[in-house]
């Protein structure tokens with residue numbers, strides 16, 4: 102398991118965020134796009150291969166040997182047909198949702214409010230996919246020219262063609278839609294922040310406007326670059342949209358420049374030493390991924406060479422070349438991944454040179470970060486996210502707090518400054534080693550960490566008599582384990598703070614918590630991944646009093 106939670110558009114890889122929470126590099130992109138989403142190079146062919154939503158296609162995945170239908174009874178469009186469609190929504194993947202006689206067509210690159218001409222690529226019973234060929238009417242959709250030259254091919258940023266302020270509005274709306282549809286929650290508040298006064302409203306949860314960045318570029322502190330074989334030898338960059346073909350690339354506008362520089366240097370060094378790139382088709386070749394991190398507050402950089410086997414030829418020279426070329430390099434590690442899998446990291450990591458961690462700081466707290474540990478990729482927004490979590494925890498210094506899914510103890514240490522005791526639990530052993538080290542280097546002795554699944558460890562703590570006043574959860578994309586929710590309800594903390602990177606699993610879990618006696622009061626969306634379809638939320642929940650007297654005044 103590794104790394105961050107969201108983030109396509111990691112910069113430099115299909116799954117830029119390196120989703121510790123999800124499958125790394127495991128997404129296939131759907132649809133096609135040309136410049137600004139208009140039909141461009143190779144669109145047709147690529148588009149027909151891809152269908153990751155269950156719509157029929159001539160696709161490469163899941164279609165078996167069945168020939169996809171060109172027409173279907175009850176479906177008002179046929180494959181190949183050219184028609185106009187109004188775009189009425191946007192999916193979390195950044196595809197426009199078009200309607201034709203009530204039938205849904207997903208159109209990559211199209212924006213809500215626009216009327217577009219499309220060619221139908223594939224159809225299914227309930228929806229199909231189409232390629233935009235022309236924008237007939239722009240409406241007030243907020244379309245902008247994507248500044249990234251490879252926006253169309255990469256697809257890592259699904260929303261670059263949408264004005265940033267509109268992106269923030271769309272993210273809030275996406276959260277609201279999920280809370281209403283899946284969580285069956287009543288929602289108050291609006292895009293302007295009005296409605297916050299409705300905190301006195303006893304039935305609705307306030308969803309605040311999304312907290313965005315002032316300068317929403319160059320934010321990523323980590324790049325995860327797939328390596329492969331190109332015409333000129335070793336290449337590294339990103340997976341072409343909808344495929345696992347690697348395209349050479351040295352620049353990504355959401356990536357910190359230091360990471361670009363590091364990746365270039367490592368590729369150069371590998372070429373000089375004729376290190377063989379991994380070939381996904383044959384399973385041969387050595388270098389699979391180059392993963393780099395940059396700690397902005399200390400200037401330290403880390404390189405992780407993910408290799409298909411233990412032996413690296415000219416390993417010493419490789420290390421020397423990287424050290425010569427990368428300013429601030431503090432750690433060079435090797436991770437061995439020999440499995441045929443899209444998962445980036447294998448289980449074994451060794452330090453080739455320098456320390457086994459780099460150090461970064463958030464809001465005055467220092468963190469040691471090892472190669473496979475999760476660490477938020479957007480430092481500027483992390484302060485805002487964690488700040489909100491601490492605010493919602495409502496600590497006075499007397500409380501016992503549990504931080505479930507604690508990673509390297511980031512939120513735990515933020516909480517520990519304001520609580521009596523904090524207990525953190527996390528499933529990745531290296532992360533817990535980092536967490537303990539982090540508590541020590543910050544001189545915090547009111548925090549304890551335990552390795553294990555939260556749903557297993559929390560009942561043990563319950564039996565041991567730990568009675569939390571506040572529980573904070575920050576689970577992976579799949580949300581909380583139902584058993585964990587059961588234990589939380591038994592523990593009856595006064596407050597629960599839910600940090601989530603996936604509005605749909607958040608909505609599901611909020612419904613369980615509401616039914617179990619809690620009230621979701623406020624939701625704060627935070628834009629941790631500008632220009633992608635991802636949105637992070639912090640939710641404040643309070644326990645309903647058992648005597649049924651409403652507790653909100």
Ligand SMILES: C[S@@+](CC[C@H](N)C(=O)[O-])C[C@H]1O[C@@H](n2cnc3c(N)ncnc32)[C@H](O)[C@@H]1O
Nearest residue numbers: 106475506507508511527528554555575576577
């Ligand atoms: C979204 S991250 C949150 C990390 C941390 N709160 C932070 O902000 O850096 C989710 C974490 O949950 C961990 N995890 C996944 N499944 C888990 C489980 N069942 N029990 C405990 N931790 C788990 C992952 O390894 C990851 O570190």
